Amino acid sequence: xTKSARNILVVDDSKAILVVMQAILNELDVAxxxxxxxxxxxLNKVKANPHFFDAVFTDLNMPNMDGMELIRHLGTIQYxxxxxxxxxxxxxxxxxxxxxxxxxxxxxxxxxxxxxxLNQVYTLLKKLEYLACHTEKTSEPISESQLLHAISHxxxxxxxxxxxxxxxxxxxxxxxxxxIVTAKHGVIILPERFISVAEDLDLINLVTFQLFEKxxxxxxxxxxxxxxxxxxxxxxxxxxxxxxSCPDKLALILQLNQLTPSEIILEITEQxxxxxxxxxxxxxxxxxxxxxxxxxxxxxxxxxxxxxxTLPFTEVKIDSTLISxxxxxxxxxxxxxxxxxxxxQDDLAIVAEGIERVEELEYLDxxxxxxxxxxxxxxxxxxxTEFIRWAQSWLHMVSLNSHSRR
Numbered sequence: 001x002t003k004s005a006r007n008i009l010v011v012d013d014s015k016a017i018l019v020v021m022q023a024i025l026n027e028l029d030v031a032x033x034x035x036x037x038x039x040x041x042x043l044n045k046v047k048a049n050p051h052f053f054d055a056v057f058t059d060l061n062m063p064n065m066d067g068m069e070l071i072r073h074l075g076t077i078q079y080x081x082x083x084x085x086x087x088x089x090x091x092x093x094x095x096x097x098x099x100x101x102x103x104x105x106x107x108x109x110x111x112x113x114x115x116x117x118l119n120q121v122y123t124l125l126k127k128l129e130y131l132a133c134h135t136e137k138t139s140e141p142i143s144e145s146q147l148l149h150a151i152s153h154x155x156x157x158x159x160x161x162x163x164x165x166x167x168x169x170x171x172x173x174x175x176x177x178x179x180i181v182t183a184k185h186g187v188i189i190l191p192e193r194f195i196s197v198a199e200d201l202d203l204i205n206l207v208t209f210q211l212f213e214k215x216x217x218x219x220x221x222x223x224x225x226x227x228x229x230x231x232x233x234x235x236x237x238x239x240x241x242x243x244x245s246c247p248d249k250l251a252l253i254l255q256l257n258q259l260t261p262s263e264i265i266l267e268i269t270e271q272x273x274x275x276x277x278x279x280x281x282x283x284x285x286x287x288x289x290x291x292x293x294x295x296x297x298x299x300x301x302x303x304x305x306x307x308x309x310t311l312p313f314t315e316v317k318i319d320s321t322l323i324s325x326x327x328x329x330x331x332x333x334x335x336x337x338x339x340x341x342x343x344x345q346d347d348l349a350i351v352a353e354g355i356e357r358v359e360e361l362e363y364l365d366x367x368x369x370x371x372x373x374x375x376x377x378x379x380x381x382x383x384x385t386e387f388i389r390w391a392q393s394w395l396h397m398v399s400l401n402s403h404s405r406r
Contacts, residue, residue, distance in 0.1 A: 001389065002402055003095065006030070006031045006032060006054055006187045007025075007032045007034070007047065007052055007053050007054050008025055008030050008032070008033050008034070008053065008054065008055050008056075008057060009034045009035075009036065009045060009053045009055070009056045009057070010022070010025075010033065010034070010035050010036070010056075010057045010058075010086075011035075011037075011038070011041075011042035011056065011057070011059065011062075011067075011070065012035040012037070012038055012058070012059040012062070012086060013037055013038060013056045013059060013062045013063060014059070015037070016023065016044055016116065016142055017059070017116065018035040018037070020048055020115075021033075021035070021057065021086070021116060022035055022117050023123070024116065024118050024121045025121065026314060027118065028118070028121060028122060028125060030125070034053070037071065038056065038064060038065065039062055039064070039066065039067065039070040040064065040065050040066035041063070042056065042058070042068060042074050043074070044078055045240055046074060046077065046353065046366065047086070049080075050077055050078065050079050050080065051080060053081050054081050054082065054128065055081050055082040055083065055084060055109075055124075055128055056070075056074065056079070056081065056082075056083050056084070057083075057084045057085075057086055057112070058070055058071070058083065058084070058085060058086060059085075059086050059087060060062065060085055060086075060087040060089075060097075061087065067085060067087070068097070070101065071097075071100070071101055071104055071106055071108070071237070072100075072104050073108045074104070074399075075101075075103075075104030075105045076104075078105065078227055079106060081107070082107050082108075082109045082131065082157075082311065083101065083106055083107060083108045083109065084108075084109060084110050084111065084112060084124050084130055085097060085108065085110075085112070086111070086112050086114065087110040087111060087112075087113070087114065087325075088113045088114050089111055089113075090336075093329075094111060094331055094334045094335070095334055095335065095338045097111075098299075098335055102363070107131075108384060109124065109127050109128065109131065109321065109329075109331070110123075110124050110127060110329060110331035110332070110381040111330070111331050112228070113330075114125065120312065123328055125328055125377060126324070126325055127321060127325060127329070130175040130320070130321060130324045130325075131321050135148065139190075139192075139288075141191050141194065141195050141196065141197050142180075142189060142191070142194050142197060142304060143194050143197075144197070146194075146196055146198055146200055147198060147201070147203060148203075150180045150182070150189075150194070151203065151206050151207065151210065153183055155180050155182055155183055156178060156179075156180060156207050156210040156211050156212065156214070157177045157178075157179045157181040157182055157214065157383070158178070158179075158211055158214050158215040158218065158384070159176070159177045159178075159179050159381040159382060159387075160176060160177070160215075160222075160381060160382055160383075161174065161175045161177060161374060161379060161380070161381040161382070162172045162174055162378060162379055162387075162391065162394075163175065163233070163351050163372040163373070163374045164372060164373045164374070164378055165368075165372055166365055166368035166371075166372075167368055167369060167395075169229055169282075169376070169398040170228065170395070170398070171394070171395075172227065172230060172231065172372050172388075173230055173231035173232065173233050173265060173372070173392055174210060174222070174230065174231070174232055174233065175233040175234075175267070175374070175381075176212075176215045176232060176233060176234050176235070177191065177235075177381045178194075178195065178207060178211050178235075179191070179381075180190045180194060181383075193232030194207075195237075199237060199239060202345065204237060204239065204240060205243065205306075207239060208234070209249065209253065210235065211234070212234060212250065212253055213253055215232060215234070215364050216232070216253055216254060216257040216259055217257055218258075218384045219232050219257070219259065219263075220257070220258070221384075221388070222384070222387070224387045224392075225391070225392065226395065229263075230292075231263055231264065231265050231292065232259075232263060232264055232265070233264075233265040233266075233267050233292075233294065234264065234265070234266055234267065235267045235269060235296065236266050236267065236268055236269075237267075237268075237269050238268060238269065238274055238279060241268070241274070241278065241279040241280065241282040241283060242276065242278045242279060242282070243278075244282055244285075246280065246282050246286070247282065247285045247286050247289055247291075249265075250264075250286075250291070251289060260290065261289045261290035261291040262290045262292075263362065264291050264292065264295055265291070265292035265293070265294050265314070265315060266286060266291050266292065266294065267294040267295075267296040267315075267317065268283070268293065268294065268296060268356075269294060269296045269297060274307075275385070280311075283311065283312060284312060287312040287314075292314040292388050293312055293313050293315070293317060294313065294314065294315035294316065294349075294351070295308065295311075295313045295315070295316045295317065296316055296317045297317065297319040298317060298318055298319055299318060299322045299335060300315050301322065304342075308342065308348075309346060313348060313363055315348060315349040315350070315351060316339060316343065316348055316349070316350050316351070317350075317352075317372075317374075318335075318336060318339065318350065318351065318352050318353065318355050319353065319354070320353050320354020320355075320375070320385075321354075322335055322336060323352050323353065323355055323360055323364070323375070324354065324356070324360070325353045325357075325359075325360070326360055326363050326364065327359045327360060327362070327363035331364075333356040336352075336364075336367070337367075340367050340370050340371065343361055343363075343370055344370060349372065350370055350371045350372065351372045351373075351374055351377060352364050352366075352371050352372070352373055352374065353374045354374075354375050354376075355373055355374065355376070355377045355378065356376050356377050357377065358374065358377065360375075360377070361373060361377055361378075379394075
């Protein structure tokens with residue numbers, strides 16, 4: 001079907017289920033399907049080559065080693081692929097299984113109910129494809145000298161993407177996304193080519209603070225042109241939280257641009273668990289100063305529901321892999337619904353990121369009182385001038401639609 005589903009491992013103690021799964025996966029053009037009648041055999045196959053299988057489809061209720069134990073062992077060996085549960089599960093079991101998977105550091109992307117249907121498997125393979133194309137590097141990372149040149153020549157440039165409140169269709173906040181725009185040729189370099197390089201070379205603070213200075217400088221004009229108050233969101237990586245002086249540095253830049261921490265949301269990416277005392281202290285001090293704190297990419301990393309309730313987050317961003325095809329994906333629907341209930345209880349804002357299809361937006365509209373919408377369907381990231389032009393056009397369209405309904 002796709003390059004992201006080349007090798008699939010299926011484990012179930014029912015020979016009939018294995019035959020059906022193999023037939024369906026072959027029908028969907030999966031190149032290599034491996035089947036196992038017990039979890040121990042499946043675990044040994046993964047251990048032999050952890051990077052070979054793109055996904056493991058597993059039953060839960062099996063003799064000797066069951067599916068949850070298999071998932072725990074896959075986490076122990078740091079299996080990097082996706083996991084799909086083949087089982088009829090109610091919403092509480094789905095929710096708990098997803099939470100346990102995060103605790104075990106594995107990526108559970110969904111479940112298939114028995115009897116297995118082709119359209120269910122197809123939906124999961126599409127999600128696997130989406131996950132792969134959004135995580136694979138499409139271009140080579142830039143070199144250290146290229147990054148140093150970009151920093152020294154002030155080429156780190158903010159692009160802006162809105163988070164929209166669907167109740168009034170106003171832009172509630174704007175996420176700042178890093179780009180390198182070369183001065184000589186105007187070439188735009190995307191962050192997947194330089195952020196990890198900056199982190200590895202301990203240059204990420206230089207990139208962030210150059211971006212922060214430019215965006216906070218732009219923000220006054222953006223607010224004036226839109227004509228109402230909104231917030232600005234920046235990405236911080238967990239490694240930056242190790243710097244205990246981070247809150248002071250950010251506050252100083254805000255002061256110079258006559259902004260307050262309450263106007264800023266700091267999005268903390270979820271690739272690594274937040275655990276060190278320095279990270280937690282910085283997180284707490286940022287919140288004490290009045291910054292909003294957003295947990296980015298929820299659903300792909302290590303933060304479980306309990307951590308979400310105990311750490312001082314003010315916003316959660318649902319990762320795009322849970323949003324993709326959500327209108328037909330029961331697993332994602334349960335996770336999102338559960339998150340909305342927690343958000344209501346704990347006064348958390350929620351953002352659905354990666355909305356690319358009308359069907360996804362229409363499904364999420366049932367939660368529009370609690371979820372802000374973000375994605376290419378609404379607007380791609382844009383430079384300041386283009387973003388202001390888009391925002392004014394968007395507000396004009398919203399105003400016309402509002403008048404037409406009266």
